[in-house]
Amino acid sequence: MADLMYFLRLARRQAGWMAVGLAAALFVMGAGIALLGLAGGMVAGGMMAGVVVAGAAVLLRALAVGRAIARYLERLLTHEATFRVLADLRLWFFKQTAPLSPGRLDGLRASDLLSRLVGDIDALDGLYLRLITPGVVAIAAAMILAVVLGGVSMVMAVLVLGLFALAGIGVPAVAERAGRDVGAEQVVAVARLRTATVDYVQGITDLLVNQAEARQAARIQAAGHQRDTAGHRQAIIAAWSAAATQVTTHLALIAVILTGAWAVHTGRAGLGGVVLALFVTLAAFEAVAPLPGAWQTLGRIKTAARRLLEVATTEPAVSDPPPDRRVPVPSETTLRFEGVTFQYPGSETAALRGIDLTIAEGERVAITGPSGAGKSTLLSLIVRFHDPDAGRVTLDGVDLRDLAQVELLSRIGVLSQATAIFAGTLRQNLLLGRAEADEETLRAALATAGLDSFVGSLPDGLDTWLGEAGVAVSGGEARRIALARVLLKDAPILLLDEPTEGLDADTEAEVIQALGAFIEGRTVLLISHRPAPLALADRVLRIEDGRLQQPG
Amino acid sequence: MPRLIPTVAVMGVAGLLAVPQAWLLAGLIATLLSGTPAAGLMTPTVLVVGVLAVRAALSALAEIQASAAAQRVKAQVRAELTKALAKLGPAWLAARPSGAVTATVVDLTEALDGYVARFLPIQVLAVVLPLAFLVPVFLIDVGTGWILAIAGACVPVAMGVVGWRTAATARAQMTAMARAGGYFLDRLQGLATLKLFGEIEREAGRIAAVADDLRRRTMAVLRLAFLSSTALELLASGALAVVAIRLGAGMIDGSGTVAAREALFLLILIPEIFLPLRRLGQHYHDRAAAMAGAEAMLELLDAADAMPEESGNDRLAMPPALVFEGVSLIRQDGRRASLDAVSFTAGAGETVALVGESGAGKSSILAILLGTERPTAGRILVDGVPVAGVALRPSVAWAGQSPRVLAASLADNLRLGCPDAPVENLLTALAAVRLDQWADALPDGLDTMIGEGGRGLSGGEARRLGLARTMVRDAPLVLLDEPTANLDRTSEAAMLDALDRLRAGRTVIIATHSPAVIERADRIVRLARGRVIEPPAREAPDG
Numbered sequence A: 001m002a003d004l005m006y007f008l009r010l011a012r013r014q015a016g017w018m019a020v021g022l023a024a025a026l027f028v029m030g031a032g033i034a035l036l037g038l039a040g041g042m043v044a045g046g047m048m049a050g051v052v053v054a055g056a057a058v059l060l061r062a063l064a065v066g067r068a069i070a071r072y073l074e075r076l077l078t079h080e081a082t083f084r085v086l087a088d089l090r091l092w093f094f095k096q097t098a099p100l101s102p103g104r105l106d107g108l109r110a111s112d113l114l115s116r117l118v119g120d121i122d123a124l125d126g127l128y129l130r131l132i133t134p135g136v137v138a139i140a141a142a143m144i145l146a147v148v149l150g151g152v153s154m155v156m157a158v159l160v161l162g163l164f165a166l167a168g169i170g171v172p173a174v175a176e177r178a179g180r181d182v183g184a185e186q187v188v189a190v191a192r193l194r195t196a197t198v199d200y201v202q203g204i205t206d207l208l209v210n211q212a213e214a215r216q217a218a219r220i221q222a223a224g225h226q227r228d229t230a231g232h233r234q235a236i237i238a239a240w241s242a243a244a245t246q247v248t249t250h251l252a253l254i255a256v257i258l259t260g261a262w263a264v265h266t267g268r269a270g271l272g273g274v275v276l277a278l279f280v281t282l283a284a285f286e287a288v289a290p291l292p293g294a295w296q297t298l299g300r301i302k303t304a305a306r307r308l309l310e311v312a313t314t315e316p317a318v319s320d321p322p323p324d325r326r327v328p329v330p331s332e333t334t335l336r337f338e339g340v341t342f343q344y345p346g347s348e349t350a351a352l353r354g355i356d357l358t359i360a361e362g363e364r365v366a367i368t369g370p371s372g373a374g375k376s377t378l379l380s381l382i383v384r385f386h387d388p389d390a391g392r393v394t395l396d397g398v399d400l401r402d403l404a405q406v407e408l409l410s411r412i413g414v415l416s417q418a419t420a421i422f423a424g425t426l427r428q429n430l431l432l433g434r435a436e437a438d439e440e441t442l443r444a445a446l447a448t449a450g451l452d453s454f455v456g457s458l459p460d461g462l463d464t465w466l467g468e469a470g471v472a473v474s475g476g477e478a479r480r481i482a483l484a485r486v487l488l489k490d491a492p493i494l495l496l497d498e499p500t501e502g503l504d505a506d507t508e509a510e511v512i513q514a515l516g517a518f519i520e521g522r523t524v525l526l527i528s529h530r531p532a533p534l535a536l537a538d539r540v541l542r543i544e545d546g547r548l549q550q551p552g
Numbered sequence B: 001m002p003r004l005i006p007t008v009a010v011m012g013v014a015g016l017l018a019v020p021q022a023w024l025l026a027g028l029i030a031t032l033l034s035g036t037p038a039a040g041l042m043t044p045t046v047l048v049v050g051v052l053a054v055r056a057a058l059s060a061l062a063e064i065q066a067s068a069a070a071q072r073v074k075a076q077v078r079a080e081l082t083k084a085l086a087k088l089g090p091a092w093l094a095a096r097p098s099g100a101v102t103a104t105v106v107d108l109t110e111a112l113d114g115y116v117a118r119f120l121p122i123q124v125l126a127v128v129l130p131l132a133f134l135v136p137v138f139l140i141d142v143g144t145g146w147i148l149a150i151a152g153a154c155v156p157v158a159m160g161v162v163g164w165r166t167a168a169t170a171r172a173q174m175t176a177m178a179r180a181g182g183y184f185l186d187r188l189q190g191l192a193t194l195k196l197f198g199e200i201e202r203e204a205g206r207i208a209a210v211a212d213d214l215r216r217r218t219m220a221v222l223r224l225a226f227l228s229s230t231a232l233e234l235l236a237s238g239a240l241a242v243v244a245i246r247l248g249a250g251m252i253d254g255s256g257t258v259a260a261r262e263a264l265f266l267l268i269l270i271p272e273i274f275l276p277l278r279r280l281g282q283h284y285h286d287r288a289a290a291m292a293g294a295e296a297m298l299e300l301l302d303a304a305d306a307m308p309e310e311s312g313n314d315r316l317a318m319p320p321a322l323v324f325e326g327v328s329l330i331r332q333d334g335r336r337a338s339l340d341a342v343s344f345t346a347g348a349g350e351t352v353a354l355v356g357e358s359g360a361g362k363s364s365i366l367a368i369l370l371g372t373e374r375p376t377a378g379r380i381l382v383d384g385v386p387v388a389g390v391a392l393r394p395s396v397a398w399a400g401q402s403p404r405v406l407a408a409s410l411a412d413n414l415r416l417g418c419p420d421a422p423v424e425n426l427l428t429a430l431a432a433v434r435l436d437q438w439a440d441a442l443p444d445g446l447d448t449m450i451g452e453g454g455r456g457l458s459g460g461e462a463r464r465l466g467l468a469r470t471m472v473r474d475a476p477l478v479l480l481d482e483p484t485a486n487l488d489r490t491s492e493a494a495m496l497d498a499l500d501r502l503r504a505g506r507t508v509i510i511a512t513h514s515p516a517v518i519e520r521a522d523r524i525v526r527l528a529r530g531r532v533i534e535p536p537a538r539e540a541p542d543g
Helices: A002-047 A056-100 A110-123 A125-152 A154-202 A204-209 A213-265 A271-287 A291-296 A298-312 A375-382 A405-410 A426-431 A439-448 A452-457 A475-489 A505-518 B002-016 B018-033 B038-094 B098-108 B111-140 B142-189 B191-196 B200-252 B260-282 B284-305 B362-370 B410-417 B423-432 B436-440 B459-473 B489-503 B515-520
Strands: A335-342 A352-359 A364-368 A390-395 A412-415 A493-497 A523-527 A539-544 A547-549 B322-330 B337-346 B351-355 B377-382 B385-387 B396-399 B477-481 B507-511 B523-528
Touching (some): A002 A056, A002 A298, A002 B200, A056 A125, A056 B142, A056 B200, A110 A125, A110 A154, A125 A154, A125 A291, A154 A213, A154 A271, A154 A291, A154 A298, A154 B098, A204 A213, A204 B038, A204 B362, A204 B396, A213 A271, A213 A291, A213 B038, A271 B018, A291 A298, A335 A375, A352 A375, A352 A523, A352 A547, A364 A375, A375 A493, A375 A523, A426 A439, A426 A475, A439 A452, A439 A475, A439 A505, A475 A505, B002 B018, B002 B111, B002 B260, B018 B038, B018 B111, B038 B098, B038 B111, B038 B284, B098 B111, B098 B142, B098 B284, B111 B142, B111 B284, B142 B191, B142 B260, B191 B200, B200 B260, B260 B284, B322 B362, B337 B377, B351 B515, B410 B459, B423 B459, B423 B489, B459 B477
Parallel strands (some): A364 A523, A364 A539, A412 A493, A493 A523, B351 B507, B351 B523
Antiparallel strands (some): A335 A352, A335 A390, B322 B337, B322 B377, B377 B385
């Protein structure tokens, strides 16, 4: 329940919409009771001759129209409130997730995050729309019921309210209990189905070539079956709880008739009151009809909430210093590792052990070594994807942990194999490097990166859509786009992580040439196991098993 | 939908039971109003309870049956979709956002649930039940009958006016949903890059805009859906008010011809008459959602239908000799010719290196052999026999530049191309690519779950896993795309050793830049801009 409270607090921003929606829902319920009460009263009044109040017919018509219109508004308002909350939640989740990347997202990758961002947040719509609003409306209906019925007969009121509680609390509680595990299973099954499907769609070449597509399709089918089975079990619970609600409603009507007849017979109540009570009961029970179905989804809602919080409450691997300790980023760019030791969480061996390394301003240092020796870890400590376990990394003598990450990163350009090309136009992809760059600057960066002929081959030039559903970019082209981005960013510190890996010799030479002019005067840390880029460096160091080897 | 007939029949019977139920209930109330003591009410009470219990149970059973039918339909549609996707293959999928395709299989099929389980049955009942209910109404009071008939006749008009716009709006919302999913996936995959460029804040703004667009489109659909149900409610409560006034007034001035029990019966029955219609209105957007989804599904299924049915030849027993004769490939996006009259030969059991800049056509040659691309001209001879499409697939093992690590156990991943491979083969392959120590350190060894949601692999580890897969598959023709890229020298040496083992007794085609790999080739094919730039000939290794 604490999880759900957390999300209710998050929804505060839309409290206005929610309050208006709830008010409309209450009005609709009240109007419904008045409408039926009045209609029933009229007929009974006619039967008992002459009790019809003048103007009741007008009121009846007004209520009929007014209620339908209010119902429309109520639905619009409650849904508007809900979907505003969901949109807020998606943004909230993205903002919570971003600081976790990449240090804390191991084993939790994009498609899993996606199913939380889309599916789990969608599941939360029931919280306000189906649980809270109808719950409050049902309580209000119970109060009206108590007042009207209590005025006729206490026995009747107690009996009917007991049945009301049975339909509004008992049946929903049973449905909730029955739906709890099923709901959790639904969430897990959908995530499994999505993962298996993403594997199928993105891995189709591997699957086809290995003639394994039917086996993966069977995995999809199994996950789908799990979801369908859980969904069907939910349908069974829903069907029987609807039946229980229907029977309870009619039992309440019969209770009114029998206790009413008895009260009339013993002279303690008038017929008119009993008839009014009958129709008010009929209308009031409409308020409990949606409750079992809503409570049944509570399990699913809770699971979704837990899955969201699981990610959102993960402590980021690094965080910004508190404002009072924050130091402005120095203008000097000397980088220094001082006795740095670092071990990846969950790993058994240290990735870096007692690293001491100074890269003076304007110096170009290259690091070589076998894969897994700790080369990339050095870079990830400089951009603060992680913080050292012991020792410190400084920029002009200032511990990186005392700098705001955004400011630190604004001084650093990174070229690596892992650079993402986003679905969007080539221009949008380049503007990532410098948002305000003009056409000329973009063209110059593309030319330096050797992308002239590539841009020329694109149907819409800079405005060609790249990535999925656009022009497919080869590995070499992607690297050059990444290079152009780094050129545009024009940062004083450059981190080059295998900048020419996977490129053929000619392309490699071009990239190195472009970099050669660009890195002049910048502070550079280069990682490569290929010989060609090492020519860019002033000195070359070797790292092995997390230790720097002295040059010899 | 013949499997829904029993559902509709049971639901119909449950619906019709509203008539005796209302009649009994009206009798009870009329007796009450006439002042009969409570004791006289016992028999009708028992009857009413009995009828409504049967009615509730029948409704529940019918709903359960409808849900079961929906599950069967969904499973069938999913199976057809996955089969169609396999047939469409990588070339078709590459042109579409994988988030949207995934949504078609996962989310759009789910939209069928409401359509099959709720909309289809109620579509029939919404016509049949109100007409059936009108019979007793007309028998009791013709005036009330006409009021209800007219109100009922207004229903299709009101729904039609709203409905014609619903389809288009629902389609727009589906598109927005798929697009938002694709957008979110793309950005989540590139989080680290966004962070490095200080773009998180700005990106958050764009995420907010996409999420908000989704909300607006969803509300547009709901506004219409609510409008149709409001029209229905207006008609239902309007009819109730008019009938109540008519009956009540008739009794007061004594002009009425309707007796007390009949009047109460009519009043109780009116909501039941409109109930199926209201349900139809409620579930109308189930239909709209399903229809919009069906469009995306049909596009996919039709595209697959349009492709020729193909199957692989028998697996070759011996390493094949390959001849490319003037093979050209022009991709549909028309960006450039990927291959232009390429001819070369690979002898049986030879290792051939395809060398050239990125974009020179190396990957296209591999794609044609894999059957994921079709040459636009020329032909390929295997042991002197022309082959096309997927014919070679049973005889091919392949390791690409970014092997897909499936969310499954390490063993299942290794067995991708050979489901029955014994454990020893898996261990041998892991050792060959020097992943054996890494695998030993895994908590559950070969049964450790890897891939999405399991243990992550680095790029280099995934590459080596890919090569290990090809060894497990043990096919006579091996195609490798840059097997040693992304690896340092030590690991590269390990891969080269593995490659030497793989070469023995197989025909191997390798796209590569690595001098060490080229050194091992029996034959080198140099490519530039889709052409072979030197006559394919044995030449001295240039390492």
